[in-house]
Amino acid sequence: MVNIIGHAIEAHALSAVRGRRTVLRDLGFTVPRGQVTGLLGPSGCGKSTLMRAVVGTQAQVTGTLTVLGRPAGDASLRARIGYVTQAPSVYDDLTVRQNLDYFAAVLLPGRHRRDTRAEAVTRTLTDVDLTSHADALAGNLSGGQRSRVSLAVALLGTPELLVLDEPTVGLDPVLRRYLWDLFHRLADERGVTLLVSSHVMDEAERCHRLLLMRAGELLADDTPEALRRRNDTPTVEGAFLRLVDAATAADAADTLQETRR
Amino acid sequence: MNASRVLATAARVLRQLRHDPRTIALMLLVPVLMITLLRYVFDGSPGTFDSVGASLLGIFPLITMFLVTSIATLRERTSGTLERLLAMPLGKADLIAGYALAFGLLAVVQSALATATALWLLDLTVTGSPWLLLLVALLDALLGTALGLFVSAFAASEFQAVQFMPAVIFPQLLLCGLFTPRDTMQPALEALSDALPMSYAVDGMNQVLRHTDMTADFVRDALVVAGCALLVLVLGAATLRRRTP
Numbered sequence: 247m248v249n250i251i252g253h254a255i256e257a258h259a260l261s262a263v264r265g266r267r268t269v270l271r272d273l274g275f276t277v278p279r280g281q282v283t284g285l286l287g288p289s290g291c292g293k294s295t296l297m298r299a300v301v302g303t304q305a306q307v308t309g310t311l312t313v314l315g316r317p318a319g320d321a322s323l324r325a326r327i328g329y330v331t332q333a334p335s336v337y338d339d340l341t342v343r344q345n346l347d348y349f350a351a352v353l354l355p356g357r358h359r360r361d362t363r364a365e366a367v368t369r370t371l372t373d374v375d376l377t378s379h380a381d382a383l384a385g386n387l388s389g390g391q392r393s394r395v396s397l398a399v400a401l402l403g404t405p406e407l408l409v410l411d412e413p414t415v416g417l418d419p420v421l422r423r424y425l426w427d428l429f430h431r432l433a434d435e436r437g438v439t440l441l442v443s444s445h446v447m448d449e450a451e452r453c454h455r456l457l458l459m460r461a462g463e464l465l466a467d468d469t470p471e472a473l474r475r476r477n478d479t480p481t482v483e484g485a486f487l488r489l490v491d492a493a494t495a496a497d498a499a500d501t502l503q504e505t506r507r
Numbered sequence: 508m509n510a511s512r513v514l515a516t517a518a519r520v521l522r523q524l525r526h527d528p529r530t531i532a533l534m535l536l537v538p539v540l541m542i543t544l545l546r547y548v549f550d551g552s553p554g555t556f557d558s559v560g561a562s563l564l565g566i567f568p569l570i571t572m573f574l575v576t577s578i579a580t581l582r583e584r585t586s587g588t589l590e591r592l593l594a595m596p597l598g599k600a601d602l603i604a605g606y607a608l609a610f611g612l613l614a615v616v617q618s619a620l621a622t623a624t625a626l627w628l629l630d631l632t633v634t635g636s637p638w639l640l641l642l643v644a645l646l647d648a649l650l651g652t653a654l655g656l657f658v659s660a661f662a663a664s665e666f667q668a669v670q671f672m673p674a675v676i677f678p679q680l681l682l683c684g685l686f687t688p689r690d691t692m693q694p695a696l697e698a699l700s701d702a703l704p705m706s707y708a709v710d711g712m713n714q715v716l717r718h719t720d721m722t723a724d725f726v727r728d729a730l731v732v733a734g735c736a737l738l739v740l741v742l743g744a745a746t747l748r749r750r751t752p
Contacts, residue, residue, distance in 0.1 A: 265752065303590055304750060304752075305750040337523060339523045339527060348522075352592065
């Protein structure tokens with residue numbers, strides 16, 4: 247059953263194992279449609295694994311994970327989700343336009359859709375502000391430009407859900423502001439749901455909702471305002487640090503109790 | 508399988524190569540130079556050049572396509588583009604057929620150049636039709652593409668991928684009957700050579716060399732090489748996983 251008003255992502259008792267390590271532990275959360283949801287936490291806390299689970303590329307995931315009304319990884323979802331990995335995944339030996347042309351041909355195949363494809367390529371080049379570099383080899387671009395090409399690929403098929411793994415890492419402040427404006431434009435004007443991971447806390451303030459993670463567990467699932475108010479801090483960063491300290495203290499107490507036993 | 512996705516993939520692979528003219532030049536010219544070298548190595552015994560030369564025309568495309576495909580697919584795996592493609596509505600068969608088509612086309616050009624040079628400039632004497640030589644060369648190229656695709660799944664780096672060349676190709680080269688007829692080998696090795704696809708590639712080339720018509724043995728050889736290529740392509744497809752740890 248597809249519920250348009252319902253949530254874009256719903257997770258219950260979601261766990262994931264990589265090798266012998268449990269990377270995600272019993273997560274339960276929802277991501278509302280048409281909003282920007284931030285996924286925050288220190289490096290190695292499981293953000294990327296969670297995103298890969300949502301996209302359906304992560305093996306050994308247990309629990310329920312419903313994405314756009316279908317089980318995660320369902321074949322029908324592949325055309326409806328745009329996914330950008332942490333490292334830009336584009337062909338370095340093709341120009342920006344050739345990269346987009348190819349991925350557009352995969353998403354919108356067939357001769358009869360040639361015009362739709364050309365339109366999509368032009369639109370996404372404008373979205374990520376790379377029109378002037380369209381004929382440059384992706385391998386010759388700067389790091390920030392390459393990650394924008396990678397983002398452009400995800401925007402090609404007008405996805406309903408965008409999963410972006412640290413899209414602004416290592417970018418200058420001007421570009422970061424530009425991209426966050428783009429994310430909000432996509433949510434407001436096109437109704438796209440965005441799940442954006444980051445470990446930069448000032449970006450958290452720009453999200454509608456936040457999922458705070460630490461060591462494979464969820465510390466909080468709330469709006470930035472509510473997080474600040476509940477933890478009595480002026481910033482989300484303060485709230486996050488307070489929650490992490492509390493969790494660390496609880497862990498230490500547990501370990502101590504176990505050693506006494 | 509979706510024809511337009513296959514064609515788009517093949518066009519993309521060829522476009523990538525076009526940005527790398529040196530690789531194209533090496534792929535096309537090295538076989539021509541090697542067959543020319545061979546002609547003058549066997550300057551005094553044209554008969555030997557005929558048989559070794561015909562065999563090599565089948566072995567070149569296999570080796571080049573093996574190397575090119577294993578590195579290209581490895582790059583696809585490590586650059587994250589494979590994960591991205593498999594998260595999109597692209598069938599594994601679309602991707603593999605696209606690669607096979609692109610490299611198959613390249614192999615046709617490569618084999619045509621080397622075969623034409625051997626036949627008309629170097630006086631390689633072949634009893635049968637040069638088109639049959641080309642056919643075997645193309646099947647060999649497909650086999651090379653298939654093997655390259657398959658082993659790339661077991662290589663974590665370009666260093667490892669290149670090492671698979673001696674590991675997978677050299678034993679076949681030694682046992683394929685190029686150096687000595689297969690029935691004069693130690694029986695265990697002869698049995699082993701019966702199980703390796705390159706033996707049939709070389710045998711097919713020799714059939715064309717000696718017979719005017721398409722012999723039953725030639726048909727068997729061509730079918731075995733084509734069958735092996737298909738089998739390994741299917742195995743290669745199985746190594747492409749949408750969900751990875």
